[in-house]
Amino acid sequence: MEKIISYENLTKLVDGIIQSGHIAIGQDEKGINWKRLNDAKELKINYASVPSNLSYKEFLFTKTEPVFYFRNNKDNFNLIEPKPEINENSKIVFLGAKPCDSRSIEIMSKVFNWDYKDKFFNQRAVQSIVIGTACNYQDEFCFCTSVGLSPVSEKGSDIFLVPLDDKNFAVKIISEKGKEFIAPYLNLLADENISLDKIIVGIKAPEKKFDTAKVKEWVTNNFEHKIFDDAGATCLSCGQCAFACPVCHCFDIVDEECDYTCGRRMKNWDACQFGLFTLHGSGHNPRETHGKRYRQRVAHKFKYYHDKFDEILCTGCGRCSRGCPAGIDIACVVTNINTVANQA
Ligand code: SF4
Ligand code: SF4
Incomplete structure (x- = not known):
């Protein structure tokens, strides 16, 4: 019953x-x-x-x-x-x-x-x-x-x-x-x-596309790889992928003054695909290219978050890919990584 x-x-x-x-x-x-x-x-x-x-x-x-x-x-x-x-x-x-x-x-x-x-x-x-x-x-x-x-x-x-x-x-x-x-x-x-x-x-499930353990291992050992540059080549740095994602959580802290006597500290959504995200005050930007920023997106989700919290920072919803104006599909990128890992 x-x-x-x-x-x-x-x-x-x-x-x-x-x-x-x-x-x-x-x-x-x-x-x-x-x-x-x-x-x-x-x-x-x-x-x-x-x-x-x-x-x-x-x-x-x-x-x-x-x-x-x-x-x-x-x-x-x-x-x-x-x-x-x-x-x-x-x-x-x-x-x-x-x-x-x-x-x-x-x-x-x-x-x-x-x-x-x-x-x-x-x-x-x-x-x-x-x-x-x-x-x-x-x-x-x-x-x-x-x-x-x-x-x-x-x-x-x-x-x-x-x-x-x-x-x-x-x-x-x-x-x-x-x-x-x-x-x-x-x-x-x-x-x-x-x-x-x-x-x-009886409810049909999507076919499994890649193995997260294999992907993590490959990302750990291939920090510099063309796959990330290729994936980021058409990225527009719009941030849609991060804002639509159910688990992306980057934020920025900004002090807004109304005059010299009052103001507020604001916490605002941010995204690692933005060019300004890692821009230092000195002018140096450790992630100055789209490829480096896309590598960060993949590595954070499938390696760094897992290293730290034993969780994959992705639920497989596909929102970032469905909405990407440049047609970048994270599942395709990660499946490609899995394929390359299998060939190594
Ligand atoms: S949605 Fe696509 S174009 Fe926009 S930042 Fe993300 S990967 Fe780049
Ligand atoms: S597929 Fe993964 S990375 Fe993309 S929006 Fe969904 S949870 Fe985020």
Whole structure:
């Protein structure tokens, strides 16, 4: 016996979330972006469509936010904490995240709790509930199975939905957080005599394209290689790949003064594909070419992050490749590395 929920009852769940003062985050009408839902009718569970252009990371790691404000006059200097924009008792509920999105919070938590604990990210992560869904979509850019995930991976989800048809989902409660969250809404779930394991086995997964261990070993031993120059040759340094990525997390810190007596310190998204990213005050830039910057993108994801945190910094969503205006496909680059590694 499995628990199921109808689409109609899912919208009632969203109503309950909104009425309780929590924040429901879902995809917009066209499935392009994630947004705060103001009405349960806006709910879209796009389990059979292409992943949204952007991930939902901006609700945890915001595009721009104040770290503190400051005021000074000749007698005093004051630092002022920003007011949290979300009530600390409110949950942030992500509805309908595919496995390549659901996993992102755990992966990013590693870097935001390393040498410095980022209270902004952590507060939102603690408040988050991820209602993930199995994914019934794949195209040439998807490669979740190459990075340890799959269309039915429950990793990162607190509650996991498995689509049964257009109107019903099987419901799996994955975490204690999910169990606690769903408790007031159990009346929306029904019992159904189905074999969930058989349904899950029937969901097709993308073919595995490369072996991350082999790629890491090759990148470690081939810091200078033409592959990176070739990959970066057409890069426009637009940064789309980093901004769309569910786990890219580079940021810049900028002090903005309103005059000599007040100002604020801002934390803003940044991207290692930008030419200015590593430009030193001296004028020297250790990554002055697109090839060196693309090498950084690949090495950070498949070597450095793994060295440091035992995690691949990629969920195989394919967003960076689908959206790249220069047609650079990270899965093709990394598959090419795997091929070259096999020939060595
Ligand atoms: S999206 Fe493509 S063109 Fe833009 S920075 Fe990334 S790799 Fe370069
Ligand atoms: S690197 Fe590309 S494929 Fe991997 S998680 Fe980021 S956007 Fe998705």
